[in-house]
Amino acid sequence: MTTAHYIAMVAAFVLICAGGATGQTKGAIQSETAPPKLVMLVYQRFPFDKATESGKALAPQHVLV
Amino acid sequence: MNLDVPNSWIVLESVTGDSEVLSFDPFDSFAHIGKAFAKWGAIYAAHAELGKFQAQINSALASKRTIVAERRDDLSYRANRIDLSKARFLRVLEIRLHPGHEREFAEAFKGLTAAYEKTESDLPWVVYQLNVGMPSPTFFAFVPMRTLAQNDDLRNLRDLLPEAKGEAAERMQQIARAVYANTESNLYAISPEKSHVSKEFAAGDPEFWTPQPPAPMRVAAKKSGKNKPTQ
Numbered sequence: 001m002t003t004a005h006y007i008a009m010v011a012a013f014v015l016i017c018a019g020g021a022t023g024q025t026k027g028a029i030q031s032e033t034a035p036p037k038l039v040m041l042v043y044q045r046f047p048f049d050k051a052t053e054s055g056k057a058l059a060p061q062h063v064l065v
Numbered sequence: 066m067n068l069d070v071p072n073s074w075i076v077l078e079s080v081t082g083d084s085e086v087l088s089f090d091p092f093d094s095f096a097h098i099g100k101a102f103a104k105w106g107a108i109y110a111a112h113a114e115l116g117k118f119q120a121q122i123n124s125a126l127a128s129k130r131t132i133v134a135e136r137r138d139d140l141s142y143r144a145n146r147i148d149l150s151k152a153r154f155l156r157v158l159e160i161r162l163h164p165g166h167e168r169e170f171a172e173a174f175k176g177l178t179a180a181y182e183k184t185e186s187d188l189p190w191v192v193y194q195l196n197v198g199m200p201s202p203t204f205f206a207f208v209p210m211r212t213l214a215q216n217d218d219l220r221n222l223r224d225l226l227p228e229a230k231g232e233a234a235e236r237m238q239q240i241a242r243a244v245y246a247n248t249e250s251n252l253y254a255i256s257p258e259k260s261h262v263s264k265e266f267a268a269g270d271p272e273f274w275t276p277q278p279p280a281p282m283r284v285a286a287k288k289s290g291k292n293k294p295t296q
Contacts, residue, residue, distance in 0.1 A: 032150075032263060032265040032266050032269075033148045033149050033150040033151075033265075033266055033269045034144075034145070034147060034148070034149070035091075035136055035141075035144055035147050035149065035191040035207070036091030036092060036093065036136070037092070037093050037094065037135065037136050038091075038092040038093065038094060038095070038097070038098070038133060038134070038135050038136070038196075039089060039090065039091060039092070039133070039134055039136075039193055040088075040090040040092060040098065040131065040132070040133050041087060041088070041089060041090075041131070041132050041133075041134065041198075041205075042087065042088040042090065042129065042130070042131045043085055043086075043087050043128075043129065043130040043131075044085060044086045044087075044088070044126055044128070044129050045083065045084065045085045045086075045126070045127045045128045045129075046084075046086075046125055046126060046127055047125075047127040
């Protein structure tokens, strides 16, 4: 992975995380911090054991399933 | 740029097992997932640079697997006491069954829950059943933990469980032998800086989810006189 590649991935993460999350169901039975009714689990593996480094940009990755 | 994103996610990094990153994305329903999916589509359409980032990320991935699972309160143990905002680690047990044995699995797990109730364990867990995304039937048990030391509590509980299970112990072992195709248990550490949670969620443990700026910045601010009390 090149440095430019890494920087771009971090930038993507920062870009996405700049805003607040909306779309949460208000007035749901469970509280905000309780286990959700549904969970989407996204398992991601990176080559060359780069998981920690690449993980900085993972947040926007999983939403495009 | 300030994006208004449609959902939250909690990023977990593997402590045991294969090196991987697991994103835990809470939703209320498939309709909720659908709305988020549509909104992300609009976000990407409006911000072409994100598509480039996405392509770069995809090119760096060795593998990716996405599944959706639904909560099973009847198989969980004191799940109503779980506060995910307080967790630092998640122990995840994945159980794959031979087809057609969900009923026996449910019987075994309800027996396990009853046994844990007798031990008065304060380590709650929540069970999810796979809905879509991988071979089924598959179940996931999540045990949120504040510290890894709580795994010692779990080990100690195992010594108490046979007695707590009573006559059901042998039946539960029979079920496990007959219906489990395989199981895998792993530990993950929660990464707050890579996660994105709501303000309400973060309020459950602000120091962890919204850490303060590094100390040098605060020192610099003091030296500049910004924090001097007014007279």
